[in-house]
Amino acid sequence: MKNEGIEGTERFVHPERGRGLRALRHFAVGELVFACPAYSYVLTESERGTHCEHCFTRKEDLSKCGKCKQAYYCNIDCQRGDWPMHKLECVAMCAYGENWCPSETVRLVARIVMKQKVTTDRTPSERLLLLKEFEAHLDKMDSEKDEMNQTDIAALHHFYAHHISNIPDDLALTELFAQVNCNGFTIEDEELSHLGSAVFPDVALMNHSCSPNVIVTYKGTVAEVRAVKEISPGEEVFNSYIDLLYPTEDRKERLLDSYFFTCQCTECTTKSKDKEKTEIRKLSSGAPEPEEIRAMVRYAKNVIEEFRRAKHYKSPSELLEMCELSQEKMGTIFADTNVYMLHMMYQAMGVCLYMQDWDGAMDYGEKIIQPYSVHYPAYSLNVASMYLKLGRLYLGLEKKTQGVKALKKALAIMEVAHGKDHHYVAEVKREIEEQT
Ligand SMILES: C[S@@+](CC[C@H](N)C(=O)[O-])C[C@H]1O[C@@H](n2cnc3c(N)ncnc32)[C@H](O)[C@@H]1O
Ligand SMILES: [Zn+2]
Ligand SMILES: [Zn+2]
Ligand SMILES: [Zn+2]
Numbered sequence: 001m002k003n004e005g006i007e008g009t010e011r012f013v014h015p016e017r018g019r020g021l022r023a024l025r026h027f028a029v030g031e032l033v034f035a036c037p038a039y040s041y042v043l044t045e046s047e048r049g050t051h052c053e054h055c056f057t058r059k060e061d062l063s064k065c066g067k068c069k070q071a072y073y074c075n076i077d078c079q080r081g082d083w084p085m086h087k088l089e090c091v092a093m094c095a096y097g098e099n100w101c102p103s104e105t106v107r108l109v110a111r112i113v114m115k116q117k118v119t120t121d122r123t124p125s126e127r128l129l130l131l132k133e134f135e136a137h138l139d140k141m142d143s144e145k146d147e148m149n150q151t152d153i154a155a156l157h158h159f160y161a162h163h164i165s166n167i168p169d170d171l172a173l174t175e176l177f178a179q180v181n182c183n184g185f186t187i188e189d190e191e192l193s194h195l196g197s198a199v200f201p202d203v204a205l206m207n208h209s210c211s212p213n214v215i216v217t218y219k220g221t222v223a224e225v226r227a228v229k230e231i232s233p234g235e236e237v238f239n240s241y242i243d244l245l246y247p248t249e250d251r252k253e254r255l256l257d258s259y260f261f262t263c264q265c266t267e268c269t270t271k272s273k274d275k276e277k278t279e280i281r282k283l284s285s286g287a288p289e290p291e292e293i294r295a296m297v298r299y300a301k302n303v304i305e306e307f308r309r310a311k312h313y314k315s316p317s318e319l320l321e322m323c324e325l326s327q328e329k330m331g332t333i334f335a336d337t338n339v340y341m342l343h344m345m346y347q348a349m350g351v352c353l354y355m356q357d358w359d360g361a362m363d364y365g366e367k368i369i370q371p372y373s374v375h376y377p378a379y380s381l382n383v384a385s386m387y388l389k390l391g392r393l394y395l396g397l398e399k400k401t402q403g404v405k406a407l408k409k410a411l412a413i414m415e416v417a418h419g420k421d422h423h424y425v426a427e428v429k430r431e432i433e434e435q436t
Contacts (some may be wrong), residue, residue, distance in 0.1 A: 004127060006034045006202065009237065011128045016264070017207045018135065020236050021128065027231040029379075030416040033214055034202065038221040039125040040085075040111040041187070041198035044104060048072060051195060054082035056187070056220045068093050084118075085111050088163045102159040106152055108197045109180055110160045113168060129205040134179035137260045141178065152177050182259055187218045190414070190424040192385040198223075208259065209238035210251055210267035215379060215417045226417060228379035238265075245339050245375055245382065247274040250301075277375055279335035288333050296333040300326075300340035307347055316355050323348035337371035349389075358393055365390040369406075384413035388428065400435050407432050 005011075008025045027033055043053045051058050052074045062072035065079065068090045073079040079086075088110055093100045102110070112131070122130065141149065153173045161167065168176070183204035187195045200223040203216060213229040216239055231237065242254050248271045255263050267273065278297070280287065288296075303326045310319060323344045334341050349364035369386050376383050391406030411428050418424055 006127050009034065009128075011205060012236075014207070014236070017261075019129065019133075019205060020207045021205045023231045023233055023235050023237055025233050027227040029227055029230060030419070031227050032419060033225045033227055033231075033237060035219075035222055035224045036127075036200045036202045037125050038198040038223070039123055039131055039201055040108060040115050041196055041221050042085075042104060042107045042111060043196045044194055047193075047195055052078050053086060054078035056195060056218075058189070065090060067091070085114065088114060088160060092159060092163060096159070100159070102155050103152070104197045105177070105180060105184070106155045106159065108184065108199070109152070109173075109176055110156060110164065112176065112180070112199065113156075113160075113164055117164075123201075125199075126201045129201045131179070131199060131201050134183045134201070134204065136175045136178040137182055138175060138178055140260045149174050149177050185216070185223065187221070188381075190385060190418075190427075191389055192381060203239075206237055206239045208241040208255065208261075208263060209265040210240060210242075210244055210248075210263060211265055211377060212238045212240040214239050215381060217381070217418045217422070219422060224419065226419060228377070228416060243382070244377060244380070245277070245342065245372075247271070247277045247339065273375060276337070277339045279338050281331065281333060281335045293333060296330060297340070300330055300334075300343075303330075304340070304343055307344070316351050319351050320348060320355075323351065336367060337374070339371075339375060342368055342371055342375075353389070358396055362390065362393045362397065365393060379413055379416050381413075381417060384410045384417065387413070392431070395431065395435065404432055404435050 008023065008027070010022050010024055012020055012022045014020050023033075041056075043051055043056065048070060049062065049072050051072075052062055053071045054073055055078055057074055059074070062074060063076075063079070065071040065073070065086065070093055071079075071082070071086055071090070073082065089107070116131075125131075153170055156173065157167065167173070180199065183199065183201075185198050185200055185203065187198055189195055195218075198221065203223045203225060206214070206225075213227060213231050213235070214225050214237055215228050217224050217226070225237075225239070241259060242251060244251070246254075248268050252263060252268065255261060280293065303322070307319070307322055307326075310322060314322070326344050327341060327348075330338070330341055330344070345364045345368050349361050349368065352358075352360035352364060365386060369383075369390060372380075372383050372386055387406045387410035391403050391410060394400075394403030394406055407428055411425065411432070414422070414425050414428065
């Protein structure tokens with residue numbers, strides 16, 4: 001296949017950011033800039049049975065793989081299409097039983113290794129950037145990252161050695177894991193539930209901005225990139241690599257740790273949203289001392305990290321208690337609109353949804369949605385998904401007017417981010433029409 005590029009865009013090299021994507025023509029808000037099929041992808045284990053392993057379609061009555069009884073498909077075509085990848089795991093999952101536990105990154109890398117064996121030409125996912133060309137930042141690996149890399153390599157050998165003949169050597173695998181860490185994507189549904197992991201080489205060509213001009217959404221296993229700001233000819237196309245809720249210092253830390261660069265975007269230089277994001281509670285006793293605020297920010301960051309780990313072993317009610325206690329403590333200094341308060345409210349909402357405590361989830365959603373709309377950019381999947389969850393909760397609780405109103409808010413964002421013809425958009429429209 002010859003390299004035909006992507007119409008209306010070009011690859012270029014920026015002195016600081018390295019390779020990047022640039023517009024060659026004007027793109028209007030909501031316009032599709034390009035679509036990119038996944039080079040490799042993997043459905044997350046917890047979505048087995050709800051989504052087809054091959055095409056990621058969500059539907060009831062999928063058919064089970066007769067051998068492992070763990071993978072589910074739309075039909076025989078999807079099952080056949082998936083076999084070159086599923087065969088890596090089908091027998092092994094049975095053989096290992098409860099001991100089958102490769103991480104999602106390892107599962108994805110196994111599929112990439114397998115694909116690389118049979119592909120020699122440029123694939124339709126690599127019109128502008130080859131997977132082989134991915135940035136790895138190998139020179140920036142510290143001992144902690146090196147250790148994680150060794151663990152991944154060991155797991156790849158352990159779980160896949162029987163099914164992949166001549167696995168690349170450790171040096172090549174070190175590079176591949178580093179490339180996937182720096183260029184990989186997670187696929188989410190319309191409510192931002194995690195569906196899987198994938199590599200989309202052309203999408204990975206885009207550099208990051210905290211004030212991005214495009215958003216990436218997914219149609220099955222195809223990534224779609226749409227403009228969320230007007231883009232002029234010659235302008236660089238930026239997406240966001242991270243959750244944009246947090247203040248500049250936190251975003252900087254995250255970008256440096258995961259992607260090894262310091263963001264110089266306008267949000268990072270003007271820090272225009274930092275004050276609102278870290279709002280302090282107004283008290284009659286006067287403003288807290290700066291040291292008190294710093295101590296509470298340290299506490300907030302610790303609690304966020306502690307909660308992230310606790311999710312793996314604590315019960316829902318214990319988790320909810322963690323959320324409530326931390327909000328109580330942070331609430332002595334932070335306003336309810338403060339992002340660290342919002343973070344714990346969001347976690348609490350997730351636990352309520354898991355426990356099917358719909359009223360509890362709705363209460364949290366109602367507290368979150370307004371500040372979210374202020375902190376996030378105008379078109380944000382985080383805001384859309386929050387309106388969507390809230391709208392669906394309202395309708396479930398027979399609060400029709402509020403439900404329709406929230407769904408319409410979600411729809412307005414999704415029509416731009418997902419495109420008017422996306423099946424998620426059609427679904428939300430149907431939910432609204434059923435009420436009117
Ligand atoms: C997914 S890749 C993007 C394409 C990359 N520039 C390349 O040449 O392959 C991510 C890497 O690009 C660079 N990068 C992305 N956004 C950047 C930015 N805003 N400023 C500086 N470097 C950036 C960093 O090296 C980061 O690890
Ligand atoms: Zn399917
Ligand atoms: Zn199977
Ligand atoms: Zn930035």
